[in-house]
Amino acid sequence: MPAIDVNHPLRVALAGFGQAGRCHAETWATMPGAIITGVYSLRPDVEATDIANVCGPHVPVYSDYERMLAESGCDFVSICTLHDTHAAEAIAAAKHGKHFIVEKPICLTPEDLLAVRRAVDSSGVRAFVGFQEFHYGQLQATIEAVDKGWLGRVHLAEIDYYNGIGPWVPQHWWARTRKIGRSSMLFCGCHPLMMLMLVMKGVKVAEVEAFATKTAAPDFADFEYPTTQVNLIRFADGRLGKVTSCLDSLNPYYWRNTLIGSEGTLIDTKIMSRVMLPGLDTKGWQQLATRSINDAGTVTPDMFRPMFERILANLRHDEPMPYSGFNAAFEMHRVLFACDEAARTGRPVSLP
Template sequence: MKKYNVGIIGYGWVATAHIPSINASRQAQVTAICSSRPQNDAALSAKHGGTIRSYTDLDEMLADPDIHIVSICSFSGLHAEHAIKAAQAGKHLIIEKPIALSWEDCQRVADAVAAAGVKVCVCFECRFSSQLLATRAVIDQGLLGDLHYGEVDYFHGIGPWYGQFEWNAKRNGGGSALLTAGCHALDALLLCMGGDVESVSSYSTKSKSPIFAPYEYDTTSVTILRFADGRVGKCSAVVDCLQPYYFHTQLCGSEGSLLDDKFHSMKLKTDKSAWSRLSFKALDSGDVTDHPYQTQFQAFLDALDEGKDMPLTDLKTALHTHRIIFAADESARTGRPVDL
């Protein structure tokens, strides 16, 4: 089993979740951190374990041949630039979502990765949550039959009580309600439904609460997907709600339905008026320390050992989700459906 040294780009909130998850793996250790704010090597090493060298010059960190993987935890608007540089330096990539704030920049990242031949893990880590793993198991066992409708919705008020609020509220920071956070719900919808998306229609609006006034973009959107085979999906992204975090899932198929942690299947021949229950840790928090990064990163490292692409959250799969996100945002902006 190979040992991987990992360099972190950006030492903010999400990095504090990436670092312990990487260090808890069987084969990787964070050995370098690049931050625009100077850090103390001894303090970083004492806090996170091992020996960590700090950098303020990204090119200097990427020039270190002993760093094998780079985890990009910088501001969203810098992800593309940092991913391209790291790929060109021959480093494998962990890219925090979103990959970039535009489809053109996503394609630039894809081109750089292809040219360098490096492997990529994109942080749609909710695919590795027990909630979505259990949901997929119900689907894969055929308990819902053939799905014809699905909705996955993201409700999470991201206000001034979050440290990233100031930059996330800017158009060149968060981008859109769907891109900054609702992307997890859209990605989950695509995971559950599968198949090709033919057309996207989206509408957006914004809360009148002064709490969310700093946002430079609409903070609520509703997106309808029409799949090539005629099925329909819906995704709401609401980051201006005043309520507890809620990751809503509803799936309807020819043999049954699923609602969050409940499902009903005609195949089980149970009481038609009762739900069966699933037991899992729900996606119920926007705190990055609650996200299943460790499971995702371990899968990535195991794939590297085997010379394979990342399962579930490889670059190609993540680009598919991003393409639909950008199509939805275009639809909301123009008021017209976007064909894919």
């Protein structure tokens, strides 16, 4: 499918107006070169006024997703609905010839992952996955430090996600269910696993092993699946990774990176490198002065703008799409489903 005409604005439709959907809407509404042409709402009677305030009073609000695709005149869809509908809505967008971004996860089953893959491939649309965290601040700096060779060849990467998704979190009512939240990895662990895949720069995964448990704290008793999962990942070239997804930690949102390479080490925002810059102390830490990922517990529209700017550049000028491309996210989901199988069966899982 050809790139979007640069002489016309990108016509964006939005599916869902929850926390992520509102951030998408507020960002697209202020993006030069984009206009919002329709919004699909799960609760149009409740959300119509709020949608009008963000998107404009002229923007139609639909209670039917297919009708929005057919009537809104959109080129592009931001899919920000509940997780159990992502796959069907992504497939429908592709069949209508609409480019799209789907908030993570893409889907909840391996079968749906393949179905979305087929729909994207057969339609020729451009698909993106909403990993906005990697387009700014600490995590972008971490990925680019690896890309620049400051750590040399990274042979061990440990990415840990700690959060407390209790009743005080707005998403708790659905995140706790097996139907929509499904697993610790699908609800939150997809973030650190994607980070691991990015710092390992596309190296294939050979085998995974995983273990799951849950807290005794009554705050998280409503969860229908194990809330903590630790995943051990062996890459095809022998490198190792560990990903922790913990939804039941009693602390503010905390993300921890530990990368060990042949030329240096990076832990959170501290880096020591033998090759980074001449004149630096190669036996002491340097501090990366950058926006910490640990302010991401509250999601705000400014976190999405760099990703959306890259999406526009990709659609209009065929520029590369780092960090949020569909192919990279597809591979991450394959590994994620293998990790969940390993945790469920108690046996290592090899990836074909």
